[in-house]
Amino acid sequence: MVGAMVGAMEPPVDEHELMRRARALGGRTVPEVAQMLGVPLPRRPGRAKGFVGQLAERALGGACDSRVGPDFAELGVELKTLPVDGRGRVRESTFVCTAQIAGASELDWSTSRVRRKLARVLFLAIRADLPPAERRFGAAFLWSPDAAQEAQLRADWEDLMGAVAIGQVEAIDARRGEVLQLRPKGANAAARTLAFDAEGAPILSAPKGFYLRSRFTAGLWRGASLWA
Amino acid sequence: MVGAMVGAMEPPVDEHELMRRARALGGRTVPEVAQMLGVPLPRRPGRAKGFVGQLAERALGGACDSRVGPDFAELGVELKTLPVDGRGRVRESTFVCTAQIAGASELDWSTSRVRRKLARVLFLAIRADLPPAERRFGAAFLWSPDAAQEAQLRADWEDLMGAVAIGQVEAIDARRGEVLQLRPKGANAAARTLAFDAEGAPILSAPKGFYLRSRFTAGLWRGASLWA
């Protein structure tokens, strides 16, 4: 059955198929899955921070070339790996998407990228407390925000983007937002993107991304486990 | 004196210095100059279409990292290689810059990239009728458009960009324009960029670049030769 994963893979036809594939990854190590897919391992694991996420996407039949839309476009499902330790604790925040700093005032929650990305998410746990060669996939669960979660996300999004829209981008830091935060997202601390200050004058500011706090995804993980 | 060209080179301090360096290239072959600069030759010459131009820029002390502004920013001078044959005939049109298709209606000649690029140009002839290993640099001359030339360029630019601005981009071909033409400029015929049709609806259209007709640059070449 291992051979069934090798080579080009059709996209999953529905969520059940997607979940079957995700569960089939459970227990397998990262090097195992890479070999099944014929993907070379990075020379220095730990530097290739996105490798496991992209490996998972390929392993599930995702469209690795699509730069717009969800990872599984026809299902409307986003894939996110969730780094956990042996006791099931979430180790890291979860990157959602980059923030549009310039033009923030023209955006609203209902059409926001954060809302679209989080409308339907397949979380795939990965043991992040082991050495790279032993890292293995764990449980998988599908999630959509319930009313209370969406309200929290929306409140944070509107607070953060509202601040950006009135030129406060430089005053925002990662402490703001209960479940959703804005953090630097770029090649390094010198990265800059177009923004506007409180007077509306163009400035160059650090690019930012939206992240889910680990406290929040930990709650999703515990909730999902009840049904596992 | 050949050794003086090796290694990192200061930008030329003025046009005279730039011209001295350009004349010093005259008669040298492309492989010679590449070796002087320690630049490896492309494996398949003829495929690396921009190689000679970039080699020339380095040989003259240009800023190869600057993506905005003229090649010799402090002098306001653009470098263009001019492919000629043994009898001094110009073999190719000269690429000027890419055309801004979306938003064309907000542009005008006085601030256009075409006008800025052509305000001051160092043309460096290169024998293009020889095999790659024997191609050699020839005469160099500085040019700025005179009143009549600028009027021609402006008329063509306004005709072409006017057509783009009213959504006629798909109807424009390389036959239009007396001295300046619009031609495809992209990876291949499938390349597409944002444009707007006559109704103002967004469409995807082939990216275009401005080119000087060889008839025009041939005239500059002959004019310059009178003074050589």
Place this chain on the structure above:
DNA sequence: ACGGATCCATCATTGGATCCAG
């Protein structure tokens, strides 16, 4: 001859995230 098609290198941006100092 020349209009349309193409080629390469480099830089910038985006999407995938984890690293690490205090």
Place this chain on the structure above:
DNA sequence: CTGGATCCAATGATGGATCCGT
């Protein structure tokens, strides 16, 4: 713990132009 910094691969643009079929 966690806020700020960073890393890699792949894609897209841009700048340098010449190639080539009709």
